[in-house]
Amino acid sequence: RKEVEQDPGPFNVPEGATVAFNCTYSNSASQSFFWYRQDCRKEPKLLMSVYSSGNEDGRFTAQLNRASQYISLLIRDSKLSDSATYLCVVSPSGNTPLVFGKGTRLSVIA
Amino acid sequence: NAGVTQTPKFQVLKTGQSMTLQCAQDMNHNSMYWYRQDPGMGLRLIYYSASEGTTDKGEVPNGYNVSRLNKREFSLRLESAAPSQTSVYFCASKGQGGQPQHFGDGTRLSIL
Numbered sequence: 001r002k003e004v005e006q007d008p009g010p011f012n013v014p015e016g017a018t019v020a021f022n023c024t025y026s027n028s029a030s031q032s033f034f035w036y037r038q039d040c041r042k043e044p045k046l047l048m049s050v051y052s053s054g055n056e057d058g059r060f061t062a063q064l065n066r067a068s069q070y071i072s073l074l075i076r077d078s079k080l081s082d083s084a085t086y087l088c089v090v091s092p093s094g095n096t097p098l099v100f101g102k103g104t105r106l107s108v109i110a
Numbered sequence: 111n112a113g114v115t116q117t118p119k120f121q122v123l124k125t126g127q128s129m130t131l132q133c134a135q136d137m138n139h140n141s142m143y144w145y146r147q148d149p150g151m152g153l154r155l156i157y158y159s160a161s162e163g164t165t166d167k168g169e170v171p172n173g174y175n176v177s178r179l180n181k182r183e184f185s186l187r188l189e190s191a192a193p194s195q196t197s198v199y200f201c202a203s204k205g206q207g208g209q210p211q212h213f214g215d216g217t218r219l220s221i222l
Contacts, residue, residue, distance in 0.1 A: 032208030043200055043213035044153070087152075091208050095160050097143060097168065098204070098211055102152035 003027060004101040006088050012107045017078045021104045023071045023088030032091035033064055035073050037084045038103065044087055047073075078108045112136050116201050116214035123191045123221045131186040131217050133201030141204040142184035143211065144168075144176060146197040153200065159184055191221045 006023045013019050025033075033050035048055065050062040050071055061074040071088055088101040117132045135142065143158040145168075155168030159178040173195060175187045184203075188195060198218050202211040 032210075034210050036210075041198070043215050045213070046210045049210065089210075095141060095206070097141075097155055097158050100153045 003099045004088055004090050006086075006101040006104045008102060008104060010105040010107055012109055013078055014109055015078060015080060017108075018074065018076050019078055019106065020075075021073045021086055021088075021106075023073075023101055025069050025071070025088075025090045025099075027090070027092050027099075028066075028069060030069075030090045030092050033062075033071050034089040034091075034098070035060075035062055035071075036087040036089055036100075038087060039084050044100075047086070075106075078106075080108050080110060082106060083108045114201055114203055114212050114214035116199075116217050118217060119215070120218045121220070123188075123219065125192060125221060127191050127221075129188045129191060129219070131188075131199055131201075131219075132183070133185065133214060134183045135201075135203040135212070136182065137203060137205070137212065138181070139203035139205050139212075140181070142178065143202040143204070144174075144184070144186045145200045145202065146170065146195075147200060148197050156186065156199075193221050195219065196221045 035047040036044040037047045038044040050064045054063045059076045063072045085103040085105045087103045090099045114135045140161045144156040145153040154170045157176040159165045162181045198216045201214045204211045
């Protein structure tokens with residue numbers, strides 16, 4: 001089983017749609033969780049951290065289910081500018097390198 | 111707000127040439143990382159440095175060497191470049207514990 005698994009997509013959705021991405025991780029001792037966004041040929045940028053109680057940042061909602069080792073990202077009211085690859089990222093423990101999923105590609109269509 | 115700075119941004123090399131990619135961060139982070147990303151692929155960790163004075167191999171270290179020059183700087187060296195090393199190279203840094211990583215904007219390296 002891969003350490004972090006994501007559906008590669010692509011997800012093609014119309015503007016205004018709600019879209020959800022899922023991610024599973026294999027290391028039950030993982031401590032920190034993040035979603036990053038990567039635009040074509042650019043560096044990954046932190047979108048949001050994921051907290052145990054779930055958290056929201058504007059149109060974006062992240063959820064964590066430790067029992068199922070599952071992380072999700074929900075994007076409401078999709079914008080054209082949301083088109084990017086979304087990376088699920090897990091921190092196995094304090095100072096070991098973060099583990100990046102291969103990403104889920106989203107295209108928002110007018 | 112510099113964050114993580116990589117130089118150069120673009121480079122073209124001939125097979126067999128050597129090259130050092132530079133990375134510096136101004137966030138007082140302990141940990142620094144080098145990744146490569148090939149077209150349409152995910153990030154692959156080359157080397158990392160959990161703290162000043164230490165370096166460790168990642169997933170794809172062959173053909174590369176690193177130096178953690180001081181807390182701020184972490185360089186990546188290709189001793190004898192090969193076409194298979196054509197890629198985009200990202201440097202990143204991270205603070206203590208479960209903090210996120212911050213990336214530089216990459217070096218696009220082509221080896222002919």
